[in-house]
Amino acid sequence: QKDGYPHFMIKEIHEQPTAITRTITPRIKDSLPCFEDDNIPDSFFEDISDITVVACGTAMYAGMVGKALLKNKFGIPVSVEIASEFRYEQPVLTDRSMVIFVSQSGETIDTLEALRLANKYTKKTLSIVNVKGSTIARESNYVLYTHAGPEIAVASTKAYTVQVASFYLIGCKIGLVSGRMTKEEAKTFIENLQEVPNLIESVITQAPEIEQLTKRMTNATNAFYIGRGLDYALSMEGALKLKEISYIHAEAYAAGELKHGTIALISEGVPVIAVATQSHVYSKVISNIREVKARGAYVILLSKDKDITDKSICDVHISLPQAPDEFVIFESVIICQLIAYYTSTGKGLNPDQPRNLAKSVTVE
Ligand code: M6R
Numbered sequence: 512q513k514d515g516y517p518h519f520m521i522k523e524i525h526e527q528p529t530a531i532t533r534t535i536t537p538r539i540k541d542s543l544p545c546f547e548d549d550n551i552p553d554s555f556f557e558d559i560s561d562i563t564v565v566a567c568g569t570a571m572y573a574g575m576v577g578k579a580l581l582k583n584k585f586g587i588p589v590s591v592e593i594a595s596e597f598r599y600e601q602p603v604l605t606d607r608s609m610v611i612f613v614s615q616s617g618e619t620i621d622t623l624e625a626l627r628l629a630n631k632y633t634k635k636t637l638s639i640v641n642v643k644g645s646t647i648a649r650e651s652n653y654v655l656y657t658h659a660g661p662e663i664a665v666a667s668t669k670a671y672t673v674q675v676a677s678f679y680l681i682g683c684k685i686g687l688v689s690g691r692m693t694k695e696e697a698k699t700f701i702e703n704l705q706e707v708p709n710l711i712e713s714v715i716t717q718a719p720e721i722e723q724l725t726k727r728m729t730n731a732t733n734a735f736y737i738g739r740g741l742d743y744a745l746s747m748e749g750a751l752k753l754k755e756i757s758y759i760h761a762e763a764y765a766a767g768e769l770k771h772g773t774i775a776l777i778s779e780g781v782p783v784i785a786v787a788t789q790s791h792v793y794s795k796v797i798s799n800i801r802e803v804k805a806r807g808a809y810v811i812l813l814s815k816d817k818d819i820t821d822k823s824i825c826d827v828h829i830s831l832p833q834a835p836d837e838f839v840i841f842e843s844v845i846i847c848q849l850i851a852y853y854t855s856t857g858k859g860l861n862p863d864q865p866r867n868l869a870k871s872v873t874v875e
Contacts (some may be wrong), residue, residue, distance in 0.1 A: 512663075520588050520664035522757070524848050525715060527669045528708035531841075533658035534673040535680060535704060540770035542698040544684040551653045553634065556681075556688045559586040559609045565597050565625045566613035567668040567872070570674060572748040573639075574613055577678030579638040579744045580837060585686040594621035597628070604632040610749055611681070612638040615662060617645020626650055639677045641670050641818045655681070664869050666756050669774075669850050671748060672711075672841060679704050679837075706834070707841045713832050714842045718849055725853040726811065728759070729784050735773070736847070737803075738762040738786035739796055741840045749847030756855040756862040766799035779807035784850065787814045788839040789833060800824055811850075814842050 514726040522629035537548050540642035562581060564574030570595060578589040592600075595611075598621055604610065610629040614622045617640040626647055629636050638651035641659050657673035683700050684690030692700070728734065734753060736746035753761040764773050766785070777783070783803050787796040793814075804823060806809050810824035819828040831842045855862040 518853055518863045520666055523662055523664055523669045525764050528711045530659040530669040535676055539686050539701055540679050542701050544680045546705045551820055554683050554687055554792050555653060558607055560607035562609045562611060564591045564611045564719050565594050567594045568614040568616060569671050569748060571673050572726055573674035575744040575747055576675045579741045580678060581682045584682050585682055585691050593874055594625040598625040602628060602632055606633050608633050609635040612647055612651060613674050614647050614841050615641045615667060616875050617642045617647040618871050620873050622873055623685050639674055651820035661813055664863050665865050665870050666862060702791045703835050703838050710832055710834050710842050711845055714845045722848040722853040725850055725857050728854045729857040731759050734761040734782040734833055736784045737766040739792040740789045742786035742789055745840045745844050748844060749784060752848055755868060756851055756865050769799060777803050777806045777808050781808050782810040783810050784813045785810055786843050788843060789836050813846055815839060840842055
């Protein structure tokens with residue numbers, strides 16, 4: 512069943528180009544987003560005042576990327592809520608609020624209860640779910656199924672990237688129907704999305720290089736992931752992947768936030784995975800990186816630069832294939848998944864069976 516791969520996790524990392532193609536292709540007609548086959552009418556995406564994304568873990572981090580995209584590119588107020596918090600809070604929702612529930616399994620109890628609560632306030636509930644016929648899919652007003660196929664590894668990989676891709680389709684649709692995006696802009700956006708599977712294919716070829724560099728990570732007790740904007744959003748998922756399968760304490764920080772406290776934790780040799788792919792904040796992130804580097808951090812930099820040899824910036828540079836800023840994050844996340852995977856195996860752990868974790872959390 513592992514098709515020759517040593518673990519399900521690495522098999523599923525490799526399945527991502529296919530999973531994304533399967534998820535986006537039925538939702539694209541004439542290079543524009545189309546949810547006809549999902550029976551979601553265009554009117555569902557009209558007249559939205561705000562969006563709340565509710566989920567847990569990796570699914571919630573996919574929502575963080577969705578938020579960074581929808582808010583900044585399409586000017587829609589978006590908040591991301593942890594399902595176990597949302598379900599016990601007083602929701603601030605109106606009938607123009609869209610609430611998006613993200614879940615691979617479709618059975619996570621906190622997400623399900625949060626959905627049941629939101630259903631009392633708005634008819635605009637939408638779930639992004641991988642497992643067909645699951646409870647969350649059945650109880651939401653509309654469902655957009657991701658087509659990742661069964662995900663066996665506890666650490667989510669392909670389910671995350673298809674969730675993110677779904678947000679790109681939804682964002683583009685809302686951008687179009689709200690007039691925030693022209694048809695031409697939407698077509699270009701969707702054509703770029705269709706290129707993502709190829710981008711991922713080319714990044715996966717860097718796996719042996721990533722395996723080499725993670726040898727340095729296996730001794731770490733702490734690691735930090737930093738970035739701004741979309742890079743910060745994906746860093747959260749990068750940090751979660753590392754901690755759940757390698758047991759290294761890892762946190763993601765908005766790069767500009769470091770100097771407000773966290774930089775005190777940076778000492779000689781602490782790994783910092785720095786993601787600097789967003790042009791409008793590139794120079795800002797680089798100066799944040801210099802600050803941690805000056806304090807002895809071991810910096811692994813992911814950027815679109817061809818080559819960075821300046822040792823005052825990074826110890827290792829991973830060059831990502833050229834892609835528009837919004838799409839390069841699909842490349843960065845693959846690198847983060849590989850870093851986590853090889854750190855885990857490098858420590859002699861089984862990434863498919865992380866301690867204390869279950870694939871589906873159906874009890875509180
Ligand atoms: O099935 P769900 O997507 O609702 O699960 C939510 C989380 O438990 C899940 O994303 C978890 O964080 C990942 N498996 C971690 O890799």
